Amino acid sequence: MPQPSIMQGPARKNSKLKRWLKLLFRSKTGTVGLVIVISIVIIAIFAPWLAPHEPNVIDPVNTHKPPVWMEGGDRENLLGTDNLGRDILSRIIYGSQISLLVGISSVVLAGIIGILVGLFTGYFGGFLDTFFMRLADSFLAIPNILLALVMLGVFGPGLFTLILVLGVTNWVQYARIIRGEVLSIKERDFVRAAKSIGVKHRNIIFSHLYPNVISSFIVVATLSVASTIILESSLSFLGLGIQPPQVSWGTILSDGRDYLATSWWLATFPGLAITITVLGIIFLGDWLRDILDPRSVK
Amino acid sequence: MSEHPLLEVRGLQKSFDVTKGFFKKEKQYLRAVNDVSFTVQNGEVLGVVGESGCGKSTLGNLIVHLHEPTAGKIVFEGIDMSALSREQLRRQRADIQMIFQDPFSSLNPRKRVFDIIAEPLRTHRDLNKEELQQEVLDLMDLVGLNRSFLNRYPHEFSGGQRQRIGIARAIALRPKLIICDEPVSALDVSIQSQILNLLKKLQKDLQLTYIFIAHGLPAVKHVSDRIAVMYLGKIVEWTTKEELFTNPMHPYTEGLLSAIPIPDPTKRKEQRPLLEGDIPNPVNPPPGCKFHPRCPYKTEICMQVEPEFTDKRAGHFVACHHPLGAEKQAEKKL
Numbered sequence: 001m002p003q004p005s006i007m008q009g010p011a012r013k014n015s016k017l018k019r020w021l022k023l024l025f026r027s028k029t030g031t032v033g034l035v036i037v038i039s040i041v042i043i044a045i046f047a048p049w050l051a052p053h054e055p056n057v058i059d060p061v062n063t064h065k066p067p068v069w070m071e072g073g074d075r076e077n078l079l080g081t082d083n084l085g086r087d088i089l090s091r092i093i094y095g096s097q098i099s100l101l102v103g104i105s106s107v108v109l110a111g112i113i114g115i116l117v118g119l120f121t122g123y124f125g126g127f128l129d130t131f132f133m134r135l136a137d138s139f140l141a142i143p144n145i146l147l148a149l150v151m152l153g154v155f156g157p158g159l160f161t162l163i164l165v166l167g168v169t170n171w172v173q174y175a176r177i178i179r180g181e182v183l184s185i186k187e188r189d190f191v192r193a194a195k196s197i198g199v200k201h202r203n204i205i206f207s208h209l210y211p212n213v214i215s216s217f218i219v220v221a222t223l224s225v226a227s228t229i230i231l232e233s234s235l236s237f238l239g240l241g242i243q244p245p246q247v248s249w250g251t252i253l254s255d256g257r258d259y260l261a262t263s264w265w266l267a268t269f270p271g272l273a274i275t276i277t278v279l280g281i282i283f284l285g286d287w288l289r290d291i292l293d294p295r296s297v298k
Numbered sequence: 299m300s301e302h303p304l305l306e307v308r309g310l311q312k313s314f315d316v317t318k319g320f321f322k323k324e325k326q327y328l329r330a331v332n333d334v335s336f337t338v339q340n341g342e343v344l345g346v347v348g349e350s351g352c353g354k355s356t357l358g359n360l361i362v363h364l365h366e367p368t369a370g371k372i373v374f375e376g377i378d379m380s381a382l383s384r385e386q387l388r389r390q391r392a393d394i395q396m397i398f399q400d401p402f403s404s405l406n407p408r409k410r411v412f413d414i415i416a417e418p419l420r421t422h423r424d425l426n427k428e429e430l431q432q433e434v435l436d437l438m439d440l441v442g443l444n445r446s447f448l449n450r451y452p453h454e455f456s457g458g459q460r461q462r463i464g465i466a467r468a469i470a471l472r473p474k475l476i477i478c479d480e481p482v483s484a485l486d487v488s489i490q491s492q493i494l495n496l497l498k499k500l501q502k503d504l505q506l507t508y509i510f511i512a513h514g515l516p517a518v519k520h521v522s523d524r525i526a527v528m529y530l531g532k533i534v535e536w537t538t539k540e541e542l543f544t545n546p547m548h549p550y551t552e553g554l555l556s557a558i559p560i561p562d563p564t565k566r567k568e569q570r571p572l573l574e575g576d577i578p579n580p581v582n583p584p585p586g587c588k589f590h591p592r593c594p595y596k597t598e599i600c601m602q603v604e605p606e607f608t609d610k611r612a613g614h615f616v617a618c619h620h621p622l623g624a625e626k627q628a629e630k631k632l
Contacts, residue, residue: 190403190404198390211409
């Protein structure tokens with residue numbers, strides 16, 4: 001057979017990886033995003049080795065010490081200390097663990113629920129659709145933070161319940177977006193072609209609809225990783241989120257809020273950490289959306 | 299050969315609920331396909347012609363079961379399709395395939411050519427990887443696609459090539475019946491004849507049966523053995539191609555025929571009976587013969603009584619009170 005490896009498995013996989021990398025390095029924002037996200041993940045994993053101090057050790061003598069480049073700062077605490085004398089840099093390094101975990105896994109959880117609900121209600125319509133969309137409406141009618149507060153109050157605070165609660169309260173936006181997309185795509189001829197071939201509903205949903213709706217999900221999801229990190233900080237501030245001695249960027253931020261006028265570094269650096277992370281995730285998401293579209297390869 | 303016709307459609311109806319407004323008590327229905335009956339024999343090509351909105355695409359969708367019929371029967375190889383269970387119907391679908399009008403929306407933009415053509419094979423047949431690839435490559439040869447296109451995405455192709463991919467997908471399972479829903483009307487004129495020739499060649503080589511839907515007679519003239527003319531959800535004339543072109547009996551068919559442009563200016567007659575007006579609102583069809591508001595030969599009876607669809611002359615079915623050429627026929631007898 002003069003059929004040179006058009007379809008050989010490993011070769012194809014390899015070229016796919018190459019294609020991704022090629023696209024990654026062609027897009028500058030994608031490269032920046034990937035570098036940021038990978039370095040933050042590394043920081044989170046190796047926090048105990050990277051942090052110069054224990055995050056919760058109180059030093060009553062050295063409270064409100066400014067960062068190293070300001071008058072009164074020293075090399076011992078590069079980003080200064082907070083109102084209890086704890087090292088800000090160490091707290092931010094440790095905080096990245098919880099913040100990333102909560103931010104990403106609750107968005108993933110909300111995304112899984114939202115995508116499934118959106119795909120099935122959009123495709124099948126009927127009673128299922130009416131039921132879930134009215135349910136979504138009632139979720140929208142209650143402010144997210146209030147709903148999360150009630151649920152946390154019932155189930156008790158904690159890391160795992162926090163992720164669960166944030167995931168369960170945020171599925172609505174994804175479900176609505178995905179459903180809207182599905183409603184327009186399911187009328188296209190390629191879906192009707194699949195139906196007339198006799199492809200099972202499950203396969204139509206996951207092999208025809210899903211790849212065509214996933215890019216809009218990625219855009220929204222990367223943006224909402226940011227708002228989830230903030231939401232986590234608000235809940236922690238209200239005492240129902242992360243419990244001390246666990247540290248998250250949100251708790252550091254809300255701790256420092258009271259001293260903004262006198263010691264600005266308390267709230268600024270965790271804020272910066274959130275901003276940079278979010279930016280990195282958004283860049284990465286943008287690039288991911290591009291490579292998932294076959295039209296972007298030339 | 300079985301004694302059944304391949305496809306028999308009896309009294310087929312499809313209505314869509316178009317009631318507007320929440321408080322309206324009376325429901326309004328659009329009768330897209332209204333009491334249609336015909337048969338298709340194995341190996342023949344039936345052309346279905348009509349203006350847009352006459353229900354010809356709905357008819358195609360009903361036959362491939364993309365819509366549920368409101369009333370009537372579709373009998374395929376002697377088996378009533380409405381009596382089949384869901385799983386039986388799913389298997390049955392392998393025998394009836396469809397080629398779509400718009401080659402840009404009929405192919406999933408996220409799938410490679412290989413996956414698109416392999417989808418029916420994966421759904422209905424159990425092939426291993428090598429067999430599947432061989433089968434897909436054979437299909438690509440059959441429809442005139444270069445084998446090197448296997449791993450490309452649809453957006454890299456022109457309309458004609460995309461339509462070839464759609465055709466390869468439709469013939470992958472060697473179906474007995476293919477519905478061609480205006481397969482060339484979205485293509486450039488220069489490509490149209492290529493695709494028509496391809497369809498014709500495939501029909502001959504694979505002994506396929508087509509129902510070829512089009513909005514004008516020129517497109518179906520090339521491929522059809524028999525032609526059905528539809529107007530407002532009904533078939534108004536059904537006969538062989540030769541008979542239809544030489545002896546049209548329904549005034550609407552005559553109008554369609556005279557709308558075909560004649561390329562040679564010296565052969566153009568001064569006045570041809572062109573159709574005037576538009577197709578009436580199908581939600582509120584006119585009483586009597588549906589065509590009477592536009593018919594040049596209408597009389598009193600046309601406005602009140604709906605004509606029956608009857609065999610006027612050896613397999614030439616017409617629904618008209620005053621079929622054209624009937625007088626001539628009568629004169630001959632005298």
